[in-house]
Amino acid sequence: EAQVTQNPRYLITVTGKKLTVTCSQNMNHEYMSWYRQDPGLGLRQIYYSMNVEVTDKGDVPEGYKVSRKEKRNFPLILESPSPNQTSLYFCASRGFSGANVLTFGAGSRLTVL
Amino acid sequence: KQEVTQIPAALSVPEGENLVLNCSFTDSAIYNLQWFRQDPGKGLTSLLLIQSSQREQTSGRLNASLDKSSGRSTLYIAASQPGDSATYLCAVRGSQGNLIFGKGTKLSVKP
Numbered sequence: 001e002a003q004v005t006q007n008p009r010y011l012i013t014v015t016g017k018k019l020t021v022t023c024s025q026n027m028n029h030e031y032m033s034w035y036r037q038d039p040g041l042g043l044r045q046i047y048y049s050m051n052v053e054v055t056d057k058g059d060v061p062e063g064y065k066v067s068r069k070e071k072r073n074f075p076l077i078l079e080s081p082s083p084n085q086t087s088l089y090f091c092a093s094r095g096f097s098g099a100n101v102l103t104f105g106a107g108s109r110l111t112v113l
Numbered sequence: 114k115q116e117v118t119q120i121p122a123a124l125s126v127p128e129g130e131n132l133v134l135n136c137s138f139t140d141s142a143i144y145n146l147q148w149f150r151q152d153p154g155k156g157l158t159s160l161l162l163i164q165s166s167q168r169e170q171t172s173g174r175l176n177a178s179l180d181k182s183s184g185r186s187t188l189y190i191a192a193s194q195p196g197d198s199a200t201y202l203c204a205v206r207g208s209q210g211n212l213i214f215g216k217g218t219k220l221s222v223k224p
């Protein structure tokens with residue numbers, strides 16, 4: 001089944017403890033992206049990647065890092081999480097041919113205490 | 114900077130009604146527009162994608178239209194059902210490839 005898989009789905013952590021949210025897609029998509037969703041603010045893009053080793057900042061990149069060493073994986077790294085990074089995070093991917101439909105993962109709910 | 118607005122923010126209708134959700138965007142230079150559905154606490158499911166050269170797309174009871182020159186899109190839902198209750202998001206894709214989302218319309222269909 002074609003899908004975007006995120007892990008963990010739920011995480012509670014403490015301020016300053018480094019964490020990584022993994023994202024993997026099995027559709028051979030070139031484009032991958034991370035979003036956060038907050039009440040009243042909607043979905044905002046954190047980082048995106050057009051292909052392997054190519055990443056760019058979105059609208060809210062502060063406090064986050066990403067890497068794209070392989071086409072299928074696009075992990076989101078929080079080096080020193082803070083409470084304002086408590087949010088619902090989504091990974092998404094799409095190809096550059098065909099309908100270009102953006103496919104989302106199920107989301108990762110992160111709480112930073 | 115592209116801004117996407119969805120009106121209304123929330124809508125409650127009785128089952129069986131036909132309804133229209135609105136999406137407007139400030140920069141008409143878009144590549145495509147996509148409508149999504151989001152159930153509470155869940156991910157986004159793509160409903161319809163309209164390329165900039167298209168005027169509308171249909172899938173079952175859903176019909177999405179696009180008027181690029183006026184910066185508007187509508188999502189028409191025919192014969193609404195309680196299972197249609199969800200938040201509907203529209204997103205526009207610019208030339209740089211990133212998607213800009215509206216804040217969504219929360220739809221409640223009452224039995």
